[in-house]
Amino acid sequence: xxxxxSAASRETASMRIMVAIKRVxxxxxxxxxxxxxxxxxxxxxxxxxxxxxxxxxxxxxxxxESGRASEVVAVSVGPAQCVDTLRTxxxxxxxxxxxxxxxxxxxxxxxxxxxxALVDAEKPGLLLLGKQAIDDDCNQTGQMIAGLLxxxxxxxxxxxxxxxxxxxxxxxxxxxxxxxxxxxxxxxVITTDLRLNQPRYASLPNIMKAKSKVIKKLTPQDLNIxxxxxxxxxxxxxxxxxxxxxxxxxxxxxxxxxxxxxxxL
Amino acid sequence: MRGLISSSSKSKSSKSLLSxxxxxxxxxxxSPSDSSQSSVKNLYSSSCFRNSTSTEPLSRNRNGFFSSxxxxxxxxxxxxGGNGCGFWRAQGLVAGARSFSxxxxxxxxxxxxxxxxxxxxxxxxxxxxxxxLCREKDVDLSVCVVEKGAEVGAHILSGNVFEPRALNxxxxxxxxxxxxxxVPVSSDKFWLLSKTRAFPCPSPFNNRGNYxxxxxxxxxxxxxxxxELGVEIYPGFAASEILYDTTDKVIGIATNDMGVAKDGxxxxxxxxxxxxxxxxxxxxxxCRGSLSEEVxxxxxxxxxxxxxxxxxxLGIKEVWEVSADKHQAGSVLHTLGWPLDxxxxxxxxxxxxxxxxxxxxxxxxxxxxxxxxxxYEEFQRFKHHPAISPxxxxxxxxxxGARTLNEGGYQSIPYPVFPGGAIIGCSAxxxxxxxxxxxxxxxxxxxxxxxxxxxxxxxxxxxxxxxxSLKSSWIWKELHSARNYRPxxxxxxxxxxxxxxxEHYILKGRSPWTLKHGRPDHEATAEAQLFRPIDYPKxxxxxxxxxxxxxxxxxxxxxxxxxxxxxxxxxxxxxxxxIPELVNVPVYAGPESRxxxxxxxxxxxxxxxxxxxxxxxxxxxxxxxxxxxxxKQNIKWTVPEGGGGPAYTIM
Numbered sequence: 001x002x003x004x005x006s007a008a009s010r011e012t013a014s015m016r017i018m019v020a021i022k023r024v025x026x027x028x029x030x031x032x033x034x035x036x037x038x039x040x041x042x043x044x045x046x047x048x049x050x051x052x053x054x055x056x057x058x059x060x061x062x063x064x065e066s067g068r069a070s071e072v073v074a075v076s077v078g079p080a081q082c083v084d085t086l087r088t089x090x091x092x093x094x095x096x097x098x099x100x101x102x103x104x105x106x107x108x109x110x111x112x113x114x115x116x117a118l119v120d121a122e123k124p125g126l127l128l129l130g131k132q133a134i135d136d137d138c139n140q141t142g143q144m145i146a147g148l149l150x151x152x153x154x155x156x157x158x159x160x161x162x163x164x165x166x167x168x169x170x171x172x173x174x175x176x177x178x179x180x181x182x183x184x185x186x187x188x189v190i191t192t193d194l195r196l197n198q199p200r201y202a203s204l205p206n207i208m209k210a211k212s213k214v215i216k217k218l219t220p221q222d223l224n225i226x227x228x229x230x231x232x233x234x235x236x237x238x239x240x241x242x243x244x245x246x247x248x249x250x251x252x253x254x255x256x257x258x259x260x261x262x263x264x265l
Numbered sequence: 266m267r268g269l270i271s272s273s274s275k276s277k278s279s280k281s282l283l284s285x286x287x288x289x290x291x292x293x294x295x296s297p298s299d300s301s302q303s304s305v306k307n308l309y310s311s312s313c314f315r316n317s318t319s320t321e322p323l324s325r326n327r328n329g330f331f332s333s334x335x336x337x338x339x340x341x342x343x344x345x346g347g348n349g350c351g352f353w354r355a356q357g358l359v360a361g362a363r364s365f366s367x368x369x370x371x372x373x374x375x376x377x378x379x380x381x382x383x384x385x386x387x388x389x390x391x392x393x394x395x396x397x398l399c400r401e402k403d404v405d406l407s408v409c410v411v412e413k414g415a416e417v418g419a420h421i422l423s424g425n426v427f428e429p430r431a432l433n434x435x436x437x438x439x440x441x442x443x444x445x446x447x448v449p450v451s452s453d454k455f456w457l458l459s460k461t462r463a464f465p466c467p468s469p470f471n472n473r474g475n476y477x478x479x480x481x482x483x484x485x486x487x488x489x490x491x492x493e494l495g496v497e498i499y500p501g502f503a504a505s506e507i508l509y510d511t512t513d514k515v516i517g518i519a520t521n522d523m524g525v526a527k528d529g530x531x532x533x534x535x536x537x538x539x540x541x542x543x544x545x546x547x548x549x550x551x552c553r554g555s556l557s558e559e560v561x562x563x564x565x566x567x568x569x570x571x572x573x574x575x576x577x578x579l580g581i582k583e584v585w586e587v588s589a590d591k592h593q594a595g596s597v598l599h600t601l602g603w604p605l606d607x608x609x610x611x612x613x614x615x616x617x618x619x620x621x622x623x624x625x626x627x628x629x630x631x632x633x634x635x636x637x638x639x640x641y642e643e644f645q646r647f648k649h650h651p652a653i654s655p656x657x658x659x660x661x662x663x664x665x666g667a668r669t670l671n672e673g674g675y676q677s678i679p680y681p682v683f684p685g686g687a688i689i690g691c692s693a694x695x696x697x698x699x700x701x702x703x704x705x706x707x708x709x710x711x712x713x714x715x716x717x718x719x720x721x722x723x724x725x726x727x728x729x730x731x732x733x734s735l736k737s738s739w740i741w742k743e744l745h746s747a748r749n750y751r752p753x754x755x756x757x758x759x760x761x762x763x764x765x766x767x768e769h770y771i772l773k774g775r776s777p778w779t780l781k782h783g784r785p786d787h788e789a790t791a792e793a794q795l796f797r798p799i800d801y802p803k804x805x806x807x808x809x810x811x812x813x814x815x816x817x818x819x820x821x822x823x824x825x826x827x828x829x830x831x832x833x834x835x836x837x838x839x840x841x842x843x844i845p846e847l848v849n850v851p852v853y854a855g856p857e858s859r860x861x862x863x864x865x866x867x868x869x870x871x872x873x874x875x876x877x878x879x880x881x882x883x884x885x886x887x888x889x890x891x892x893x894x895x896x897k898q899n900i901k902w903t904v905p906e907g908g909g910g911p912a913y914t915i916m
Contacts, residue, residue: 029912205539
């Protein structure tokens, strides 16, 4: 639906972008499985903002700096320490931050429901997320929230161009076959892939200013969301150690091994 | 490069598909246009290739190598394998990263009452003490701590058997406030090792009341306490430049520009450094701090202090998780002797922490003579000693790292006060060598400095009072009575032991003499022609490992995806780029390729067979061994972009 130009420019000029970010184990850390196999060791381990969420936030900041949006709101769902990640987001340039505090395990559908409640309250024109979190690699939250909101979605974005007059976002997606270009009517959900941009460093003065910015705190109950999951993690184990490769001398030997050892033929 | 591949194919293993030095290049030399992400993945998977050690390039031509036959044609040092080709043209000392961005960029300036460089035990103790004094006297002073590690504690490495003396003074309720100090020392053993046996000796230590801790964890806790008191701590920012006013008084520091590419150009995410100005600046960078050394030189602080030069040792450490039946929390072991010879001072430590974790490490004094000595390899073969390896069998390495430490003690303390500030902690050098403890004295020095600084800012008294307060504190008494143990070993291993026994049991620190240190560490390296290369055993991958495995699996924090931290100018600067080829290689056989515990320095043969120095700066563990040990003091360690380097959590 195309509205008249003046109303559109007024609305887009005050467009709000919401960015969902996740606090995860830093990607450079070598993770270890807990001895009781209930999960991955997270105590005494460096945590930081999910790299794809950084890219999403960077994209939101660039859109704001180009004048196409007026405000960037960073949101995060998780335990109390998420505040640190939100402060990094504020230091990078986000205007406001919202923390939905929940100490337990969270699955994508619960996150999507919480985000829907926040979107209904904040009414952003664009919702940006990282394509997936590097701890669970689910790659579901963006798609799920688009479904819940019934918004168009452009996932694995490697390029985003906003046309504020017509309230359309043109998104280049990285797909298995190459690049796919979609036009999405706003409001829309976009999830970001690696090559979209290179996130900025948070400068020291901005980090200092971010310390005093207020982070709004909410709980799932405030949003009338009940966190429950139909999933239960039974066990987490290391992948089996890779065995040394074997050099074969003939194709016959290869077929023999594929048939009798690997049993794939 | 190709020369190196052919040499490594001598090894029998069919797995040596990749040259050792290719395996750790970042980005790889053979495909400079590779996108960093995919090449990072390749390098990760290939990092477990173990073949040639770093002695191989030099041993290729064992006979002719040290003869006068080296070509006096060193014109081609220019290309350091793709690392920072542009910057070595800068003449003389490069003071900081300012030169990289080309035109001067205007920097934001922030003002504080006190700026502290380094969030370690000394820096944080000073910050906490300052804020405590502020509360007592109902005054407000703004305190800012900058830390080059990605988080507080990321660059902290220490044995550590902790004496809580200073902490008891600083934060007496540390136990209730859940400081990570849980494991009291339960046993104290001291062994003299031969190649196959371990001879128990009476322990010279008295560790009753001390704890086995991870200093990295304790420092992180101190950081929390400091922030609770209102200290502003900024990890991920490296102080790279000292700011002076027109009277040559220190008025603060400036952080690195970030987002500068390897060739010096500005990247998309360029961020100029920031000036942090303080009425007082405290340098707490740890042993051989880069800015501290600059200040010491500028204001002649060594001559004004106790007078002697500083001497150092390199400590290499791993934290293992061992099987429960072999673990005894609080067990402390030190060894002397094998694998070091009687001319090299050093030994090992093995401390049992909690949760089945064991800290094991090896310390080698950097005044060793044999340029073929490889402290990392000595550590690896030490672990195979029949008295040590059973403990580690079946265990896994959790973290690996290395750091230099001060061994100069009492005789080497510089005058710590300069116009505008002071030096605290190991940057000055308060480690008690026979006790091998420096954390408690570092913390106390920070506390004393804070008290002097407070009086200076609040009442106007001179900062020089810090020196007097040091001399009347327990730090001085302790270091004074410990002053002769280490220098005694200048006379040799057994005379050293004998003199130490005399000091410890009979004179009890009241000796009427003060022994002097020998030559500075970098001058102690003898010429390679007087020695033969040491044939270190190959790592077995279970108890001992090669350097790439240690680095890539257990220590470094690489940012290759979003921030591309490897694409920055190399932070290791050569004052004269010709010296490695003219001096280090022919005279000393390139010792930096051996003492660096991160394999930063490699000599690679080019097409014509000339050995060129390649600096893999992104491997650097910030240990400072190269700054200390380079024979011509040609290597200058400067600070890279903040947030890189090791990511220690339990070291």
